[in-house]
Amino acid sequence: MTTILWRPEVNALTSPPSYVPRHVPRAVLGNDELAARMEQRNPLYTQTLVTSFFLDLADELGEQLINGNQVTLANLFTCHVTFSGRLDSPDDPLPPLAESLNVRLYPSKRLVETVSKNGQAERLAQEKKLPLIAKAKDSLWDLKDVLNPNGALQLTGDDLYFDRKQVGAGECVIEGTASGRTVQTRFLKVENSEIIFMPDIPSQPFPWNNEYKVSVSTRYSEHGTLRTTTYEWPLRTPVLIPNFGPGIEIGILTGAEDTAYVSVTGGTASGEATLRIQVILDLQADYLRFNLLDMTEGGLAGAVVNVTANGDITLPGFAGSTIMTLDIRVLEYAALKEMLRNTYNCRLVDVLVIT
Structure with missing residues (x-):
């Protein structure tokens, strides 16, 4: 079992400054990732079936809230609507729902107790500004963690921008896990939250060595330290x-x-x-x-x-x-x-x- 990561962050609202503990997710899991995990747990499930169930659950939850109901899933969460806004008299009409309606979701007591009882917190050093690659996908096939020589690789995250025209300001690199390293040059977009480029892929010794890592390096000031992040999941070529x-x-x-x-x-x-x-x-x-x-x-x-x-x-x-x-x-x-x-x-x- 892994730990729950956290790090101290400055609370700018207090004087003198204080710090607040901030959770740092190890990964962000969506429908496909959770469905794959559930398929591993129970061979009677398939990833396609579980993904469909998640979509049906979202539709059903929305319909029940529209009908004015509260939904409680045992040992998981309770979901209901609330209203906000000011009424000058009890006879005033409700403001438009787009302005006054909120949807609230609260974890169950058992879920909170299970996580707090069985989890173990691990402190990280106070954060330095670093680029972050949260997701990589091929834009042609729209598949995560695929490195397509005939497509464009899209990296999304935070603080990714570097000035590609300035020597030493930063770079994006694809590196084979067996051998080979290529600095990328064919960029379509370089922004803080997104980099898109047509990949130049280094060769590796054998055809089955189709596993690669992608990294981004950048400086946040002219004389600042070059800071590098490597995407946590391997990319694979066809x-x-x-x-x-x-x-x-x-x-x-x-x-x-x-x-x-x-x-x-x-x-x-x-x-x-x-x-x-x-x-x-x-x-x-x-x-x-x-x-x-x-x-x-x-x-x-x-x-x-x-x-x-x-x-x-x-x-x-x-x-x-x-x-x-x-x-x-x-x-x-x-x-x-x-x-x-x-x-x-x-x-x-x-x-x-x-x-």
Whole structure:
């Protein structure tokens, strides 16, 4: 179990200045991330099913509040509407709802007690101003943590701006986890909250070494210290699968290693395709779960195949795909599990370009 991070921040409203403890999130999880975690906990769930449930819950919650109801989810939260505004007399009409209505959400007592009883706080040093990369995604496929040589990489966060025309003012770098480092030059936008650029991707020793890190460095004053941030999640380039069919062996789902953890060995297809392969470490059952995905988060998915050791596996396609089956070979089962646990938060996805 990890700790709850916090750091002291100056409270500018007091004189002399005092400090307030401020929570520092380790990560920001959305629907897809929570759905993937729930899929790991319970093999009866699928990421697509849980994501759909979240969307339905949001719709139902909104409808109940519109109908004037209060919603309480046991051990989670209570949600209801409140009103604000001034009435000069009890007969005055309510101001327009856009000005007076508020939606409030309160955590349950049990949730607060569970977190406070089982959590452990960890103090961080007082913050220095640093650039922050909160999210990276390919703008062509709209997929997080994908480094597409034919697209544009979008970084969003805080304090990212640097003057690209001034030597030494800052830089953006893509670095392979096995080898290779390239300073980026083809920028479409450089702002405090967003950087967009067409990536120049350094080569790495083997085709399956498709794992990269991206960092941003900047100075906040002419003679200031160069400050650097590295995005916490690896980026992965698409893996090319040419001459698709029996007899091939192309490494995938690997990091910086000299040997591939998994390889594509063949399959059946009615045409070319670009799709994704996903592997999840099921922590509760202690095995790996493989399946094929389309190119949309929360979109179509093939049936899951559970894997407990090295060996050959056939993954079925999904509705509408030209790939009917994909044959893979798990070569380093234990090492793949370890990488999933330590580097990828138990979920790893590769884009496959099959021709």
